[in-house]
Amino acid sequence: MLAGITLTLASLWYGKNHGLMPVEASSDAALVDGLFDTMMMIGTAIFLLVWGVLIICLFKFRRKPGDETDGPAIEGNIPLEIVWTAIPVAIVLVLGIYSFDVYNSMGGFDPDAAGDPGVQVAMLSEGGSAMPLMDAGAPKKARHNHMALGIGASPDEIGITPDVTVNVLGMQYAWIFTYPELGITSGELHLPANKNVRLNLKAQDVIHAFWLPEFRIKQDTIPGMESELRFTPTRVGDYPIICAELCGAYHGGMASRLYVQSSEDYDKWVQESMPVVENASQTAADLDKLAGSAEVGKNRSDADYLVSAAHQMGLDPQALEQLHPAMPHDSGLHASL
Ligand SMILES: [Cu+2]
Numbered sequence: 001m002l003a004g005i006t007l008t009l010a011s012l013w014y015g016k017n018h019g020l021m022p023v024e025a026s027s028d029a030a031l032v033d034g035l036f037d038t039m040m041m042i043g044t045a046i047f048l049l050v051w052g053v054l055i056i057c058l059f060k061f062r063r064k065p066g067d068e069t070d071g072p073a074i075e076g077n078i079p080l081e082i083v084w085t086a087i088p089v090a091i092v093l094v095l096g097i098y099s100f101d102v103y104n105s106m107g108g109f110d111p112d113a114a115g116d117p118g119v120q121v122a123m124l125s126e127g128g129s130a131m132p133l134m135d136a137g138a139p140k141k142a143r144h145n146h147m148a149l150g151i152g153a154s155p156d157e158i159g160i161t162p163d164v165t166v167n168v169l170g171m172q173y174a175w176i177f178t179y180p181e182l183g184i185t186s187g188e189l190h191l192p193a194n195k196n197v198r199l200n201l202k203a204q205d206v207i208h209a210f211w212l213p214e215f216r217i218k219q220d221t222i223p224g225m226e227s228e229l230r231f232t233p234t235r236v237g238d239y240p241i242i243c244a245e246l247c248g249a250y251h252g253g254m255a256s257r258l259y260v261q262s263s264e265d266y267d268k269w270v271q272e273s274m275p276v277v278e279n280a281s282q283t284a285a286d287l288d289k290l291a292g293s294a295e296v297g298k299n300r301s302d303a304d305y306l307v308s309a310a311h312q313m314g315l316d317p318q319a320l321e322q323l324h325p326a327m328p329h330d331s332g333l334h335a336s337l
Contacts, residue, residue, distance in 0.1 A: 007048050015041030025235040025260065026215035028151070031102045033216070038098065042091055106217075107154040107230055149227035150201070150219040162198035162230060164191060170201070170208035170221035173250040175241060184273045189258045192266040193236050199229045209245035212258060218244055233260040 015037045024030055103109065153160065166189065169176040178185045191197055201210055203221035210229070211218040219229050243254035261269065 003052070007045060007052070010048060011041045011045040014044045022214050023235065023237075024214070024216075025233060025237065025239060026212075026217065027232040027234055028106045029214070029216045029234075031105055031216075035095075035099055035102050039095065042095075105154055107152040107157065149222070149225065151217055151229050151231065153230050157196065157230065160196060163195035165198045165200065166191075168199050168201045168210060168221070169204055170210065170243065170247075170254075171204035172206065172248045173243075173254040175210070175243075175254070175256045179270075182270055182273075183275050184270065185275075186273060188256055189241060190266060190269050190273075191233050191258065191260050192263050193233050193260050196232055197230065201227045201229065206247050207245050208243045208247050208254070211242045211244035212239060213242065214239045220245060233258075236260050236262055 018037075018040050020040075021033055021036065024033060165180065167178045167180060168189075169178070174187065175189075176185065176187065177189045199210070199219075201219055201221040202225075203223045205223060207223070208221045209218055210221055214235075215231055215233070217229055217231055219227050221227060237260055239258045239260070241256040241258050243251060245251075247254065259269075
């Protein structure tokens with residue numbers, strides 16, 4: 001009994017003090033960590049139980065000197081087998097229900113999409129028309145409902161319009177953030193703290209995954225299909241944005257930063273980043289020149305390709321430069337810009 005109490009207390013303590021997770025920076029993080037901590041407690045208890053019994057047996061049942069006899073012939077034990085099957089079944093069921101509940105609280109189950117698998121599989125064909133894969137009625141519905149992939153509004157957020165909406169475009173090998181209401185395009189994500197945020201995610205070329213470890217959320221970006229993330233940043237600071245889907249040769253470099261700011265700092269950033277209208281035509285002319293000269297070169301560098309790709313997407317050179325803030329200044333990208 002003493003061993004049982006010790007084992008339980010040790011498991012509970014380690015489940016809460018493992019120190020394996022980064023800081024919690026969103027309202028969802030505590031939910032995910034609650035599940036993770038529970039799994040750590042159960043895992044610790046099983047670890048201590050199995051290794052404890054093993055080590056005790058090593059000493060207790062050690063062969064005595066001079067003992068050449070066989071051990072007793074044991075042929076199974078039905079009650080024991082029932083018990084050690086039932087316990088893992090109960091653990092897996094409880095964890096399954098618990099994780100289902102966490103996913104629902106985070107907004108993983110979109111009621112719009114429930115019972116309508118056609119919406120989830122409807123894809124845009126190359127010609128731009130909706131092409132259903134499963135359900136002939138999907139194209140009509142797909143236009144009304146947004147594509148419900150990802151962590152959407154949580155049950156108590158349904159009907160609430162997000163305070164900030166940002167479009168996220170994943171491309172080889174950068175993230176591009178556009179604020180449709182403000183006309184801002186940026187290579188970094190800036191968000192105000194304690195506001196309801198919605199990200200609309202798209203991919204330009206191949207599948208990427210938008211991962212915010214400190215927020216405990218991750219969502220694939222898929223060509224021809226929209227996905228979303230809704231969350232509330234709860235902690236001012238800057239956090240890594242990581243592509244978590246092997247997307248090509250420079251996948252490892254596909255990183256950016258998320259800056260969670262106080263409302264004042266965020267408003268200041270918005271003011272500084274708003275596009276200046278007078279310079280718009282000048283910028284377009286610059287980009288035309290850059291793209292033109294890139295076409296001429298026979299051996300185009302990565303930077304040349306990036307410039308013409310950015311031109312086709314209507315990005316200005318400043319936004320392009322922001323995409324790789326960590327890049328050394330003598331790189332080809334900066335030279336050609
Ligand atoms: Cu990627």
